[in-house]
Amino acid sequence: MYCDRCGRDLAGDLAGETDHAACRAARALEPPRFCPQCARRMKVHVLPAEWRAECVEHGVLRGGRNGS
Amino acid sequence: MVSLSDPALAQACQRVLETGVGMDEADVLAVLEQPDEQIPAVLEVAHQVRLRWCGPAVEVEGIVSVKTGGCPEDCHFCSQSGLFASPVRAVWLDIPALVEAARQTAATGATEFCIVAAVRGPDPKLMAQLRAGVAAIRAEVDINIAASLGILDRSQVDELVQLGIHRYNHNLETARSFFPNVVTTHGWQERWETLRMVRESGMEVCCGGILGLGETVQQRAEFAAQLAALAPHEVPLNFLSPRPGTPLEQRPLLDPRDALRAVAAFRLALPRTILRYAGGRELTLGDLGTRDGLLGGVNAVIVGNYLTTLGRPAEQDLALLQQLKMPVKALSSAL
Ligand code: SF4
Ligand SMILES: [Zn+2]
Ligand SMILES: [Zn+2]
Numbered sequence A: 001m002y003c004d005r006c007g008r009d010l011a012g013d014l015a016g017e018t019d020h021a022a023c024r025a026a027r028a029l030e031p032p033r034f035c036p037q038c039a040r041r042m043k044v045h046v047l048p049a050e051w052r053a054e055c056v057e058h059g060v061l062r063g064g065r066n067g068s
Numbered sequence B: 001m002v003s004l005s006d007p008a009l010a011q012a013c014q015r016v017l018e019t020g021v022g023m024d025e026a027d028v029l030a031v032l033e034q035p036d037e038q039i040p041a042v043l044e045v046a047h048q049v050r051l052r053w054c055g056p057a058v059e060v061e062g063i064v065s066v067k068t069g070g071c072p073e074d075c076h077f078c079s080q081s082g083l084f085a086s087p088v089r090a091v092w093l094d095i096p097a098l099v100e101a102a103r104q105t106a107a108t109g110a111t112e113f114c115i116v117a118a119v120r121g122p123d124p125k126l127m128a129q130l131r132a133g134v135a136a137i138r139a140e141v142d143i144n145i146a147a148s149l150g151i152l153d154r155s156q157v158d159e160l161v162q163l164g165i166h167r168y169n170h171n172l173e174t175a176r177s178f179f180p181n182v183v184t185t186h187g188w189q190e191r192w193e194t195l196r197m198v199r200e201s202g203m204e205v206c207c208g209g210i211l212g213l214g215e216t217v218q219q220r221a222e223f224a225a226q227l228a229a230l231a232p233h234e235v236p237l238n239f240l241s242p243r244p245g246t247p248l249e250q251r252p253l254l255d256p257r258d259a260l261r262a263v264a265a266f267r268l269a270l271p272r273t274i275l276r277y278a279g280g281r282e283l284t285l286g287d288l289g290t291r292d293g294l295l296g297g298v299n300a301v302i303v304g305n306y307l308t309t310l311g312r313p314a315e316q317d318l319a320l321l322q323q324l325k326m327p328v329k330a331l332s333s334a335l
Helices: A021-029 B007-019 B025-032 B035-054 B095-106 B126-139 B154-162 B186-201 B217-230 B256-269 B281-294 B316-323
Strands: A043-047 A050-055 A059-063 B059-068 B112-117 B143-146 B167-171 B205-208 B210-211 B236-240 B274-277 B300-302
Touching: A043 B059, A043 B095, A059 B256, B007 B025, B025 B217, B025 B256, B035 B256, B059 B095, B059 B126, B059 B274, B059 B316, B095 B112, B095 B126, B095 B210, B112 B126, B112 B167, B126 B143, B143 B205, B154 B186, B167 B236, B186 B205, B186 B217, B205 B236, B210 B217, B210 B256, B217 B256, B236 B256, B236 B281, B236 B300, B256 B274, B256 B281, B281 B316
Parallel strands: B059 B112, B059 B300, B112 B143, B143 B167, B167 B205, B210 B236, B236 B274, B274 B300
Antiparallel strands: A043 A050, A050 A059
């Protein structure tokens, strides 16, 4: 699994090498940018009441506001 | 009413309140330099000025990016520049999604929907997408359509007028003296030239910028004075949200007290303009900041999400307006 904000491997997080706490906090006001499954940069659309993020391999993720 | 302890500044504020003529640069600077304990007083006087010269109504707007990322320009704050290692990918919004964005905006009671593109200026493909988008929105959604497509030439200005674009956004972003620190691929004067043509065309001019780019307080006052000289219909105020991969990634957020000083100062420089809270308010000022701003000179908000980042839910802003007894500006009076 990868961080959907910075695209780095979350395994580093577990090993204490990378701290994604800041990424998680920032995601409250940002849509995801990287596919959590493959870390590809996604095509992201932000609409007034939702976001849509598409990975060419893993399909479309959708969410509302505040990172949900 | 909380009163200002500096008698000369109090007098300057009183003049703005009585005449509706904006403060000069020196007085704006004095507002920006007020000590912390005077912030409630400057917000209060800015609020009085807003009520007197704009009334209690608040203009609500939604925005969407029709073409995101891959911009050839290098505005150092922008995650959509193709020149930085930003995670934002270049992508176009299709017409059904554009109409859906307009619908989501209208559902909040908003009167304004702004279509934005990350470009230096429009090319034929973008103009075609805009034509199709405007027609599709008009067929389904009752809302004023504004646009923000960068630097225009005369024929593009004319075409936007024909399309019925009622307001055009083009931000000067920052003080003229600081602009070269932030953008090197085009000049402040080029932006000014577009604004001049938009003004002459009869479209409403929307022009603001971003605070917290590293400009000095003096340059913030300079910027307010330059906007006042332009006398735009609307001024959107953004606060820097440092974006990953951009040259300003490591900049600290603007101090919330400075953000509130700026809200009051810009209102006092521009007593009659629509002063809009735009991007970065949630991050810089937190939830209380929206309330403080609306009681300190702001009379317009962007609701919902921004172009590449998310905002707080529109319902929260609308509930706040109700609490503050500020009516949402209606469509009939928005023209
Ligand atoms: S012109 Fe607009 S989209 Fe392009 S880099 Fe500058 S601010 Fe971003
Ligand atoms: Zn991360
Ligand atoms: Zn993927």
